[in-house]
Amino acid sequence: MPPRSKVAGLPPEVKAWLDQALVENNFSGYEVLSDELAERGYSIGKSALHSYGQGFEERLSALKVASEQARAVVAAAPDEEGAVNEALMRLVQEHLFKLLMTEGSQMDLPKVAKAVAELGRASVVQKKWQAEVRAKAEAAASQVEKIAKKGGLDADTVAEIRREILGVAA
Template sequence: MPPVGKIAQLPEEIRAWLHATLVKRSFGDIHGVTDQLQAMLQEAGIAMYIGKSAVGAESLKIKRAQESIKASTEAAKLIAESSRDDGDARGEALMALISSDMFDCLMKAREAESEEDPIARLGMMGEAAKAATRLTEASVKQRRWRREVETKAKEAADAVAKIAKTGGLQAAQVKEIREQILGITKRVTA
């Protein structure tokens, strides 16, 4: 297993400062941030040197994470604004986003050829498998819920149609009511 990086070994408050500073400076000024970090470490009595390349790599990591979160948030907003959630369409869209990310993670885990330690590689694959299992379980539950909604809508449509017929409504009116009720499930699956 590769050694723990120096930035990961920093005290939490210094690492939090580093991350916040990188964001405030738009992931630039690596030289200035590195100099300030070194001064903080000296002031705290921590005998550790962290170079510009480590700070730059951490900056890139934080920037990528921030961009990923921003893209996911924007996608979720678009989904929420553009679709009713009668049938948990947002849930389905979220599952699709997660599935896509999971696939990317699995591909990266599989291609982790730089990881020479077979135990570490197995651990990476195990974590990916656990995440895939959780995703599959959530997907199954979501489909089960959709089928339940469809069944309940059909039962409600049948009951309303029966009541409407006995109440003297015309066949066309009964049909329209039934289609309106069943239209809920069409939006669910659409």
């Protein structure tokens, strides 16, 4: 097993500074960063910083691409029902389960348990929100139905208005 990265051993505030400096310097200037760390009392060579910086840049780039794609998907297919979020939660749950089955004892079980609990809470909140939206739509449809009947609309027109409000296919 390779030795633990010196960057990973930095205190959180120093690592946060380093990450910010890497982004601001467009993932370059490793020698200057190494010198600055040395002034702060941390001996990390430019090669080690470059290795860390490459991985960090790749993760940041992947996150940016994923964010852009997510924005494009949401713009192309708005999700008032929360179906995308629900599908994402299910995918994460499935992935966690697979990891648990394959890596078992090598995993950080408390972190996995916390992730599963948070997914469960998110799922409950999502279901509650969906129920509230359905109840509001049903109440609005009922109110419009009463108004439409008072206004003398025929039953077919009232039913069509109700379907449109509730988003039910004919």
